Amino acid sequence: MSTTVAGLSSASRNKPGKRVLPGFALSLGVSLLFISLILILPITGLIVQTSGMSVAEYWAVISDERVVASYKVTLWAAAIASLFNGVVGLLLAWVLVRYEFWGKRIVDALMDLPFALPTAVAGITLAALFSEGGWYGEYLAALGLEVAFTPLGIVVAMAFTSLPFVVRTVQPVLEDLAPEDEEAAVSMGASDWTVFRRILFPSLWPALMTGIALSFTRSLGEFGAVIFIAGNMPYVSEITSLMIFIRLQEFDYAAASAIASVVLMASLVLLLAINLWQARYLRRLHGR
Amino acid sequence: MVGGLSVLGRLKGAAGVLALSAGMVMTPAHAADQEILNSSYDIARELFSDYNELFSEHWQEESGKTIEIKQSHGGSSKQAQAIIQGLRADVVTYNQVTDVDILHERGNLIPENWRERLPNASSPYYSTMAFLVRKGNPKNIKNWDDLAREGVTSVLPNPKTSGNGRYTYLAALGYAQKTFEGDEAKIDEFLKTVLSNVAVFDTGGRGATTTFVEREIGDVLLTFESEVNNIVAQYPEGGYEVVVPKVSFLAEMPVTWIDRNIERNGTEAVSKAYLEYLYSEEAQRLIAGFFYRVHNETVSEEFADKFPEVELVSIEEIAGDWENAMKVHFASGGKLDQLQRR
Numbered sequence: 312m313s314t315t316v317a318g319l320s321s322a323s324r325n326k327p328g329k330r331v332l333p334g335f336a337l338s339l340g341v342s343l344l345f346i347s348l349i350l351i352l353p354i355t356g357l358i359v360q361t362s363g364m365s366v367a368e369y370w371a372v373i374s375d376e377r378v379v380a381s382y383k384v385t386l387w388a389a390a391i392a393s394l395f396n397g398v399v400g401l402l403l404a405w406v407l408v409r410y411e412f413w414g415k416r417i418v419d420a421l422m423d424l425p426f427a428l429p430t431a432v433a434g435i436t437l438a439a440l441f442s443e444g445g446w447y448g449e450y451l452a453a454l455g456l457e458v459a460f461t462p463l464g465i466v467v468a469m470a471f472t473s474l475p476f477v478v479r480t481v482q483p484v485l486e487d488l489a490p491e492d493e494e495a496a497v498s499m500g501a502s503d504w505t506v507f508r509r510i511l512f513p514s515l516w517p518a519l520m521t522g523i524a525l526s527f528t529r530s531l532g533e534f535g536a537v538i539f540i541a542g543n544m545p546y547v548s549e550i551t552s553l554m555i556f557i558r559l560q561e562f563d564y565a566a567a568s569a570i571a572s573v574v575l576m577a578s579l580v581l582l583l584a585i586n587l588w589q590a591r592y593l594r595r596l597h598g599r
Numbered sequence: 600m601v602g603g604l605s606v607l608g609r610l611k612g613a614a615g616v617l618a619l620s621a622g623m624v625m626t627p628a629h630a631a632d633q634e635i636l637n638s639s640y641d642i643a644r645e646l647f648s649d650y651n652e653l654f655s656e657h658w659q660e661e662s663g664k665t666i667e668i669k670q671s672h673g674g675s676s677k678q679a680q681a682i683i684q685g686l687r688a689d690v691v692t693y694n695q696v697t698d699v700d701i702l703h704e705r706g707n708l709i710p711e712n713w714r715e716r717l718p719n720a721s722s723p724y725y726s727t728m729a730f731l732v733r734k735g736n737p738k739n740i741k742n743w744d745d746l747a748r749e750g751v752t753s754v755l756p757n758p759k760t761s762g763n764g765r766y767t768y769l770a771a772l773g774y775a776q777k778t779f780e781g782d783e784a785k786i787d788e789f790l791k792t793v794l795s796n797v798a799v800f801d802t803g804g805r806g807a808t809t810t811f812v813e814r815e816i817g818d819v820l821l822t823f824e825s826e827v828n829n830i831v832a833q834y835p836e837g838g839y840e841v842v843v844p845k846v847s848f849l850a851e852m853p854v855t856w857i858d859r860n861i862e863r864n865g866t867e868a869v870s871k872a873y874l875e876y877l878y879s880e881e882a883q884r885l886i887a888g889f890f891y892r893v894h895n896e897t898v899s900e901e902f903a904d905k906f907p908e909v910e911l912v913s914i915e916e917i918a919g920d921w922e923n924a925m926k927v928h929f930a931s932g933g934k935l936d937q938l939q940r941r
Contacts, residue, residue, distance in 0.1 A: 377936065442814040460799050460816060543757060543800040545939040556802070557759040560676045561931065562701060 357575065360568035372558075372569040380546040381554045382573075384462060388550070389530035392469035393477075397523040399470075400477025401515070407478070408485040422479070425472050434539030437468055441540065460542030465550060468537045469530035476529060477522035484518040513596065517589045524585040528578040631667035635866050635873060638688035640675040640695075640762065642804045642826050646889045647692065653885055654876050658869065666869060674803045675762050682706065682857065689861050689870040692854045694726075694823075695762035696914075697921045699853050708859040722851040723877035724891040727911055728770040729824040729847065731811065731831070734838030738818045742844045743774040746819065747792040754817035756807045757800040758935055763807075764800070765929060767821045770848035772928075773912035777846055791938045812837065823850065828890035828905070849911035852891070 361369060372378070407419055425433065441448045442459040451458055458464050488511065496506045534552035541548040551574055558567035639647055651668040658666050671678065671686075675693040682688050683706040693699055699721075702708045714720045732740050738751050746753055758764035771793050772786070779785040798817045801807040808830060811820035820827070824843060831839050854877065856870040876882055883895040887902040899906075918924035928934040 375931065376940065438814060442816065444815045459814065460810075538802055539806075542798065543802070544797070545800075546941045553802075557757075558931070559680065560674070560760045561929070562676070562680070562705065563931070566931070 354575065357568050357572055360564055361572055364565050364569060368565075369569050372566045373573050377545055377549070378551070378554050378570060381549045381551045384465065384548060385531060385551045388462060388465040388469055389527050392466045392473065392530050393523045393527035395466070395470050396474050396477045396526045397519060400474055400522060400526075401481055401519060403474075404478045404481040404485055408482060423475055426475050430472055430533065430535030431539065433471055434468055434536035437471060437536065438464070438540040441467060459540050460548070462541075462548050464540035464542065465537050465548060468540050469533050472533055472536050473526040473529040476525040477519070480522035480525065481515060481518050484515055488514055517592050517596075521585055521589060524581055528581050531574055531578060632664040633866060633869055634667045634669065635689040635864070635870055636669045636671060636687065637690050637692055637873070638671045638678045638682060638686065639692045640678065640804075641672055642763075642808075642823065643692065643694070644670065644672045645829075646825075646886065646891070649885060649889075650877070650882060653882060654873055657876055657879075657881075658872060661872070662869075664869075668873070674760060676701075676760070682708065682860075687860045687864060688857060689864055689866050690854065690856045690874055692852070692874075693762070694850065694852055695765070696851060696853050697925055698762065699855055700921065702855075702857065706859075708857050709855055710858065713855045714853070716855065717874060718878055719894050720851065720853070721855055722853050723874075724852050724883070724886045724893045726823045726825050726850045726852065726891050727843070727847040727909055728767050728821060728850065729827045730842040730844065731820040731822070731827045732840050732842055733818065734840070736840050736842070740819050740842060743771050743793070743846070744778070744789075746771070746796060746821075747789055748796075751796055751819065752798040752817045753793075753796055753819045753821055754799050754801070754807050754811045755797060755821040756804050757802055758929060760802045761804060763804040763822055766823075766848050766850050768928070768935065769914065769917055769924065770844075770846075770912075773848055773917045774844065774846045776917065777912075787934075787938060794938055812839075824892075824906075825890040843907045843909050846910045846912060848917075849913045 364372070403422065407415065407422070438459050439445050441451070441464060443449065443452050443457075445459070448459055456463070458467055492510050493506050496510050501509070532552060534550070534556070537550050538553055538556075541550060541553075543549055543553060551570060555567045555570050555574075558564075558570060637647060637651075647668075647670055651670070655666050655668065658664065671681075671688065673681075675695055675698040678688075678691070678693070679698040679701050682691070682702060691699060691702070696714075699709070699713065703711050703713065717723070730740055732738070738748075739745070740751065745751060755767050756764035758768045768790075771790060775786040775789045779789065799807070799810050801810055804822055804826060807820060807822060808826065810816050812830060812834060819842075820830075824841075827841050831837075831841055854874050856867075856874060861867045861870045877886070878895070880895055880898060883893040883898040884901070887893050887898050887905070890905065892906055893899055893902075914921055914924055918927060926933070
C-alpha cells in the first residue's frame with residue numbers, strides 16, 4: 312500500500328503539472344503568502360525593532376533582575392498550569408469520548424469557551440470569584456488558601472485560558488483508538504490499569520504531550536487574564552508580558568521588543584522540540 | 600469592572616458605555632457638521648461626557664454649527680502612544696505633563712512651548728492625591744506615615760504603567776522630603792516600607808478602584824481626590840471615607856490641541872475653542888462638581904467646603920522638573936526599581 316502511494320507521488324513529481332490533486336501551485340502560493348504576511352512579517356518586525364540595540368544592551372535588558380524574576384514566575388506558573396491541564400484535560404477528553412450522558416453536547420461546546428472568551432473577561436471573572444469576598448475565595452480563605460492577587464492566581468488564570476489545548480488535541484486521538492486492542496487485552500486477563508498503561512497510554516502520550524506543550528507556550532504569553540488576578544507585585548507576581556507592557560509605557564519600544572523576543576524564542580524552541588520528539592516517537596511506535 | 604459600570608450607570612449621557620480600561624465613547628450618531636476626537640485618561644470618562652454636552656450647546660450658540668465629540672479613554676501613556684503611532688486625535692486632556700511632552704519629543708506633533716498656549720500652564724483644573732478608607736476608618740489612617748505602619752495594606756495603580764500611580768509615589772516622596780528634611784536614607788526607607796505594604800498594583804486607576812471596592816482588597820485606596828470623592832458618592836452604602844493628607848502632590852491636568860492633526864482634520868477653530876471653554880465659569884463649575892480643584896475664584900469659593908486645605912507640593916519642589924523626575928525615579932533601573940528590589 313505504502314509503496315503504491317510512494318510510487319504514485321514520485322511518478323507525479325516527475326511530470327510537473329500533472330498532480331493527483333489540482334491547484335497545488337496556487338494553494339501553496341496562497342498559503343506561503345499568508346504565512347509570510349501573518350507570521351513571518353510580524354516576527355521580522357520584532358527583530359528589526361531590537362536590531363538597533365547592541366548585544367550588550369540587549370543582554371542588559373533581558374537579564375534585568377526584575378525581568379528575570381518575571382521569567383521565573385511565568386515559567387513556574389505556566390508549568391504548573393499546563394501539568395494540571397494535562398491531568399484534567401485528559402479526564403475531560405476521556406469522559407467526552409467514551410461516555411454518553413445527558414448534556415454531553417453542551418459540555419463539549421463549553422470546552423471551547425476559554426478560546427472564545429476575551430481573556431480580559433476571563434481575568435475579571437476569575438478575580439471576582441477567587442478574591443476573598445468571592446464565591447470560591449470565601450471558602451478557600453477558610454482553608455487558608457489565598458488565590459486572587461497571589462502567584463496562585465496566575466496559575467488559575469493560565470490553566471483556565473489554556474485548558475482547551477489539551478482537550479482538543481487528545482480528543483481526536485482517543486476517538487481513533489480502536490476498542491479491539493483493549494478488548495483483546497481484557498479477554499487475556501489484563502487489569503484496567505495494565506490496559507491503560509500498556510495499550511492506551513502509549514498511543515495517547517504524544518497527543519497529550521503536544522497538548523501540554525501548547526498549553527505551556529500559550530501560558531507563557533498570557534496577559535489579559537493574568538494581570539487582573541495576579542496583583543502584579545514586583546518580584547512576586549509580575550509576569551513577563553507585564554514587563555513588556557511596562558517597557559512600552561516607558562516608550563522604550565526596543566526594550567519591549569527585546570523581552571518579547573525572549574518569549575518568542577522560548578515558544579519557538581519548545582514547539583520545535585515537541586514536533587521533533589513527536590516525529591521520533593511515532594516512528595518508533597509504528598516501527599517505521 | 601462592575602464598579603466601573605455602576606459608576607457610569609449613574610451618570611446621564613454615558614449610557615451604553617461598556618469599556619474595560621480603554622474604550623471609545625460616542626455621542627449618539629447624528630450627522631454633525633464637525634467632529635473632533637478627545638484623547639483622555641482613564642477616569643475622566645464621566646467628566647468629559649458631561650463637558651461635551653455643555654460645550655456642544657455652547658458651540659452651537661457661538662457658531663451655529665453642530666459638533667460631535669468622540670472620546671477615547673485609557674491610561675494616558677497608552678493614549679499618547681496611540682497618537683504617536685497615528686491616531687488622529689484633535690485634542691488631548693491628560694493627567695500628566697510628560698505624556699503630552701512625549702507628543703512633541705517623539706512625534707513632533709506639537710510645539711515645545713505648548714504649556715504657554717493656555718492659562719495656568721495649560722492646566723484648566725488640578726487635583727491631588729487622597730486616600731479612600733473603609734467605613735469608620737478602622738485602621739485610623741490619617742496621613743502618609745500611616746501607610747508605612749505594619750498591618751496596613753494599600754491598593755494603588757502601578758507607577759510603571761499609570762500616571763496616577765506615579766503621582767502617588769511623588770506625593771509620598773514629597774511628604775518624606777518634608778518630614779525627614781533631606782535625610783536620603785530615611786526617605787528611601789520610608790518609601791520602601793510604603794511600597795512593600797501595597798497589596799495590588801493594578802495597571803490603571805479604574806482597575807485599582809475596582810480592586811478596592813468590588814474585590815474588597817486593602818485598607819486604603821490611593822488615587823486622585825476627585826476619584827475618591829466620586830466613589831464615596833457612588834457607594835453611599837459602603838460608608839467609605841475620604842482622607843486628604845496634610846501634604847500632597849499638585850497634580851496638574853494638562854490639555855492641548857495637536858497642531859499636526861487639527862490642520863489635517865480641519866478642526867482648528869473648534870478644537871481650540873473646546874479647550875479654551877474649559878476655563879469658562881460654567882465649565883469650571885461642572886469640573887468642580889466632579890471634585891477637581893479649579894482656578895476660577897468664584898467657583899472655588901462656591902465649592903470651598905468640598906476641598907479641605909492641603910499643602911500642595913509641585914514637581915519642581917520634589918524633583919526639579921518632570922524630565923528629571925522621570926529619569927531619576929521612574930526610568931528602568933531608577934529609584935523606584937531600586938526601592939522595589941528585594
